[in-house]
Structure formats: structure tokens, C-alpha cells
Amino acid sequence: MNTISYQYNAQKITTGILHIGVGNFHRAHQQFYTNLILESEDQQQWGICGVCLLPSDEKIVQNLRAQNLDYSLTVCGRNGTDEVYKIGSLRELIWGIEDPQAVIDKIANPSIKIISLTITEGGYNLDKETGEFLLNDEKIKHDLKNRTAPSTVFGFVAEGLRQRKMKNSGGVTILSCDNLQHNGNTAKRAFTEFIEAQDKALAEWVKIHVTFPNSMVDRITPAVSAEDIQRLNQKSGMIDLAPVYCEDFAQWVIEDHFIAGRPSWERAGVEFTDDVTAFENMKLSLLNASHTLLSYPSFLMGYRKVDEAMEDQDIVKFVRNFMDTDITPLVPAPENTDLEEYKKTLIERFANHSVSDQVSRLCFDGISKFPVYIIPNLAKMIERNMDLTLPAFLLASYRHYLKYKTDDHGHSYEIGEPWLTADDEHLIMSQDPFDFLGLSAFKATDLKTSDKFVELYIQFAGDIKNQGIGPVLKSIIKIAHHDYTF
Template identity: 75%
Template sequence: MSMIYYNDEVSETRTGILHIGVGNFHRAHQQFYTNMLLNDEDQKDWGICGVCLLPADEKIVKNLRAQNLQYSLTICGRNGKDEVYKIGSLRELIWGVEDPQSVVRKIADSSVKIITLTITEGGYNLDKKTGEFIVGDEKIQHDLKNPSRPETVFGFVAEGLRQRKIQHGGAMTVLSCDNLQHNGNTTKKAFMSFIEAQDSELAAWVKENVTFPNSMVDRITPATTAEDVERLNKRNGTDDRAPVYCEDFAQWVIEDDFIAGRPAWERVGVEFTNDVTVFENMKLSLLNASHTLLSYPAFLMGYRKVDQAMEDQNLVKFIRDFMDTDSTPFVPAPENTDLEKYKQTLIERFANHSVSDQVSRLCFDGISKFPVYIVPNLGKMIKGAKDLTRPAFLIASYRHYLKYKTDDQGNVFETAEPWITESDQKLIVSDNPQDFLELSAFKGVQLKASEQFMKLYNRFVEDIKNSGTDSVLQSIIK
């Protein structure tokens, strides 16, 4: 029987954080930590105002408003035992489509000291090849020319900061909670590029009054389907329109650079450090890269749930070999971290039947994930003349997934790649497999220059097409 833990003290809480992107991960991670912290009398100023900016957010906004912004979080234990928390740290919720000026006013509000973000890896509008902010984007151009009528996250934050400057609202911190290496640096690059292009005086103010800490976040949080809603409510004895469920592992490491103060998150398990690099490299190179490695082959083999895929010992060995042979040489362990234990824990987390994550979620937005999770270490592997079998098989699988949209059993599926460009699409549909390697996701590595990679990749492309993914995987497991 699950237990429901409810924070009775949150009704006295005031808003000190504005979060953009009220998705499942945010509600299972940052809200969870903050909800626990708000029990402390001296932390009542750190409630969260959620902000949704997309038309597609209408459903979650309405569902949360219908239940006073509270929701249940089911934490699924690897031992089969669950814990259920009623989360009340979300104190306000603004839908930018409905009331854009309320977003601006809230950013300008002097009581708000921190903006946090989960806008996805692709949401920072940086060119995958150059790393530069894409100023020419149509929506960006609209916001640059119409600062009082923003439509993008960059326009909203810039206008809010502009009003904050005018009203002498004080300094603040912008904290990314997205899975990006050096996510604070990336956030600063993106937002400062926009602000400098729009308002040089504001840019000068931001440089003095806004900090952008790096952070590393970790908690597997599946999408919640209609079936999940029914299942969770029945199991927990709740009537929740917006439940979330996640694994029992959580980690949050943050660079301690908060210019206007911060919650005492360390009291509830958050780790603060002067440099998160070693932590994020470990997580991105092992967890996120392994998720990507698993995703396309497993989906093509017919698996739709991660825990089911992890019952296939060929896939387990494939992942573990990737961790041990391909990733670990490039992953220095953080202090007091046992890498062998960390890797074994990852295998256990992936196999957690209570979470039963969707393989389709891991496949989502590969065009943004490859440059962050796979390409950096792949470049090192090529330079070091390492065995490229597993990454070559992965990329061949990714091509088959995007081009043919059919798995080994003949099941047709749709792909979800919101950041693929028209140029990318032409490369995907090409019958020449080498064209696929010009995809924007691979701009950071010269794949065609590696004779070993090309030989493996070309072979795997043909073998997957002719014999199926499962057969090819069996051939490369040693």
C-alpha cells in the first residue's frame, strides 16, 4: 500500500521562483525538492510560480487549476514499493498564451529572485554546427522587433528583465534545469545573444545583475498517458487530473552562483559545488548516452517499454559494453563516486518495472540529443582509434528509424522530431546512406573521415534493412 505524504505548510508560502516549462520532469524533480523544503519556517519565500508559454499547454494548465495547482507524485521504488507525495509547492500558474503580460509582470516582480527553465535541449535556439544563437529565426525576429508583445521564451524574459530594471526590482538568477552540458553557459549564451540584439542598455544591466549557474539534473520521469492517470488514481486512491510518476533515484547538482539568494535546497539532498562539469559529464556520457544508445535499436526491435527492453540480455550487454568500453575512458569520476556502482545502478534504474518508461520518450528529439550525448565522446573515440561498432550501429539504427518508420515486425510508427530542419529532412529521405551523416546532429564530428566508421555504418545500414535490427545486434554482441 502506498502512503501519501502531504506538505500541510505550503499554504503559507510566498512565491520566490518563476519556472518556465511546467512539464512532468519539473514536477517530479524541482517541485519535489522544493515541496520538501517548504516545511522549514525560514524557507517560506521560495514557492514556485509556473509559467507555460505554448498553446499545447492548455490541458495541463486547466487540469492543475481545477485542483488548486496541487497534484500527486508517485515515486516508484526499484523494490516494488511506491511512495506518493501530494505536491503543493506550485503556488501560481500563468499561461502566457492567455495572459502574456502577467508573465512579464511576474519576472519584473522584486519578490521573484530566480527564474528556472525546462525548455528542452532544442529550446535554446543555438545552431548545432556553430553554437551561435539563430537570430534569423522568424519568431526571434518578431520578438526583437516587438519587445512589448513577446512570443518566445527569450522575448518574455527580456521584456520581464527590462521592466525589472525600470522598476528597480533588483538582481536575479536564471537557472537551467535541462539536460545540456554546461547548461548555465548555454543559457547565458542564448539569452544574452537575444538581449544584445534587442537592447544594448538592458544587456549591460543583465551582465551586472543576472547570474546563470550551471546545473546537473537526474530523475527518470516518463510521460503520463491516459492509462497511467487511471492506473495511478486507482492505485493511490486519488482523483488527480495531472498525476506524475518517476523513479526513486534523484540527483541535482548546482553551481552555487545565486546573486539574489536561493533556497536552502541542500537540506533536502541537493548538492552545491563550484564546478558541476565532472558531474554533468558523468551523467550525460553514461545515463543520457546509454538511453540514446538503447532507444532506436530497441524501438526497431519492437520494444515499447524500457523495462521490457531491459529483459533482453543482448540489449543489456550492448549497453553495458558501451558504458564500460566506449564511455568510461572519457568519464572522470566525481569525488566520492564509485563509477562501477553508478553504472550498475543505471542498469537497475532502466529495468525498473514500476516506472516502465516509454522507449518513444527516449527516441523523442534525437536531433537535439545526439550533439549533446553522443557526438562529444564519439569524436574522442575516432581520434583515439577506438572500436566504433556500437556508435556506428546506433547511427545506422537512427537513420532507419527516421527514414523507413517501420520496425522489425512491420509496424509503422510516427517519429517526433520538433527541431529537424528542411535540410535535415532532405538528407533523411535520401537513398544514399552517406547523406544522412551530413545531418545537423552530427556537425560536431567528421564521420565520413573515419574509414572504420564508414565501413561499419554502411554495413549496418544494409544489414538492418535486409535482416532486421535484432539480427544485427546479435552479430555485434561479443
């Protein structure tokens, strides 16, 4: 297989972007777009300095450093044809555990015009019910008191901005690339509330010198196993310790509100807009919500790969019914977007055998995903007196997944829920399924007050326990609003 190598001299690239959270998605998405525009000489000040802040980042840091920060990205086509890119846009990599001062110095460097983030939906430290920043978190309390020895992303950014202010390094844009409704507004609230509590003078400076544009990001990027590394390297003919693979679809829509300039990402297909709301509503409500919808039933039915689950016509119909009947009435299509074509493409993307995403990745951290992807539209459905069958089944599936930790075939599994609280754990263990509706993920909408929803949910919780997830899903498909043939 031919590898598409970058055509610029990497030694001439300077860094204008500092990115926190150098995970697979970032390396398949933002790095991909940036790599393309660095081919133009007038864009070569926009290389990326990656920053990793967690102890668990040691392996990726070491692997990337061993190969001069270059890595391969295999883009898996829905038609079965793959393309391999050698990515060179990551020009520096700092591990905060190893050299925290280097992170602060880089944030303060006047060459850095953008601080971008992929710190996950749960990484913004906001109360799921009130949206307020959680100042009582132990790590946050440490960083509020120890300005020059931070441990969290908030402490590092605050100290870097403080140094930036002292050195007159100029304004900077903080660009969230996480899957959150109005992710720029979310980042703004988290960082400004932290800074306000730590340093009021800096907070005033931030109001004038820092912008937080909203953005919508989209590219399915699975986790990479040891077997994947061997498979990808066999295909590419490269020896890469840190390869990434992703689907052939990519989208990035950003509000054009950059206080210190930005790359010409539009040359690589990024869309700039005044208001990203319609795009993010569409993507979060259709792609991300559908991923969450299919994840727990599919996992409990024994599927471990998304494309394998999408060979089950009950699951396909379940997802498509949700998109058409539950979500489409609530989501206006963005300008120049064909919603029917978008939904058709989503089904194709989920079924992409070349990508073969992990169902467990979709199940991971549901406590952070439900408040973003599911609950806002569920609240609208309750308000409009819509049919609540599918979301009630989803929540019953989620409870079963968390509580029983055994699928329909008797296979046990570990759950990945890093943000569960002690109260959540207690509610999950309760024998009364009604208690589960008090989970922190659902607090923005009091689901217990909807008799219609509660009745359906309680029924499904019992049916799933007694019959297994597969038969209950099949019964739902039979009574669904539409019968699609695929």
C-alpha cells in the same frame, strides 16, 4: 497506499522562483525538492510560480487549476514499493497565451529571485554546428521588434528583465534544468545574444545583475497516458487530473552561484559545488547517452517499454559494453563517486518495472540529443582511434528509424522530431546512407572524414535493412569486447 501530504500551510507560502516549462520532469524533480524544504518555516518564501508559454499547455494548466495546483507524485521503487507524495510547492500558474502581461510582471517582481527553465534540449535556439543563437528564426525576429508583445521564452524573459531593471527590482538567477552540457553556459549564451540584439543597455545590466549557474539534473520521469492517470489514482486513492510518476532515484548538482539568494535545497539532498562539469559529464555520457543508444534498436526490435527491452540480454550487454568500453575511459568519475556502482545502478534504473518508461520518449527529438549525448564522445573516440562499432551501429539504427518508419515486425510508427530541417529531411530520404552523415545533429564533428567510422556505419546500414535490427545487434554482441553475464 498512504499518501505523504505536505505539512505546511500552503496559503502562507510566497513565490520566490518562477519556473518556465511546467512539465512532468519539473514536477517530479525541482518541485519535489522544493516541496520538501517548504516544511521549514525559514524556507517558505521559495514557493514556485509556474509559467506555461505554449498553446499545447492549455490542458495541464486547466487540470492543475481545477485542483488548486496540488498534484500527486508517485515515486516508484526498484524494490516494488511505491510512495505517493502530495505536492504543494506550485503556488501560482500563469499561461502566457492567456495573459502574457502577467508573465512579464511576475518576472519583474522583486520577490522573484530565480527564473528556472525546462524548455528541452532543443529549446535554446542555438545552431548545432556553431553554437550561435539563431537570430533569423521568424519568432525571434518578431520578438526582437515587438518588445512588449513577446511570443518566445527569450522575448518574455527580456521584457521581464527590462521591467525589472526599470523598477530596480534587483538581480536574478537564471537556472537551466535541462539536459545539456554546461546548461547554464548554454542559457547564458542564448539569452544574452538575444538581449544584445534587442537592447544593448539591458545587455549591460544583465552582465552585472544576472547569473547563470550550471546544473546537473537526473530523474527518469515517463510521459503520463490516460491509462496511467487511472492506474495512479487507483493506487493513491486520489482524484488527480495531473498525476506524475517517476523512479526512486533523484540527483541534482548545482554550481552555487546565485546572485539574489536561493532555497536551502541541500536539506532535501541537492549537492552544491563550485564546478558541475564532472557530474554532468558522467550523467550525460552514461545515462543520457545510454538511453539514446538503446532507444532506436529497442524500438525497431518492437519494444515499447524500456523495462521490457532490458529483459533482452542482448540489449543489456549492448548498453553495458558501451558504458564500460566506450565511455568509461573518457569520463573521469566525480569526487566521492564509485563509477562501477553508478553504472550498476543505471542498469537497475532502466529495468525498473514500476517506472516502465516509454522507448518512444527516449527516441523523441534525437536531432537535439545526438549533439549533446553522443557526438562529443564519438569525436574523442575517433581521435583516440578507439573501436567505433557501437556508435556506428547506433547511427545506422537512427537512420533506419527515421527513413523507413517500420520496425522488425512490420509495425509502422510516427517519428517525433520537431527540430528537423528541410536539409535534414532531404538527407534522410537519400538512398545513399553516406549522405545521412551530413545531418545537422552531426555537424560539430565531420564524421565523413573518418574512414574507419564510415566503413562500419555503411556496413551496418545495409545489414539492418537486409537482416533486421535484432540479428545485427546479436552479431555485435558476439564480437563485443567483453561478455557480461547478468
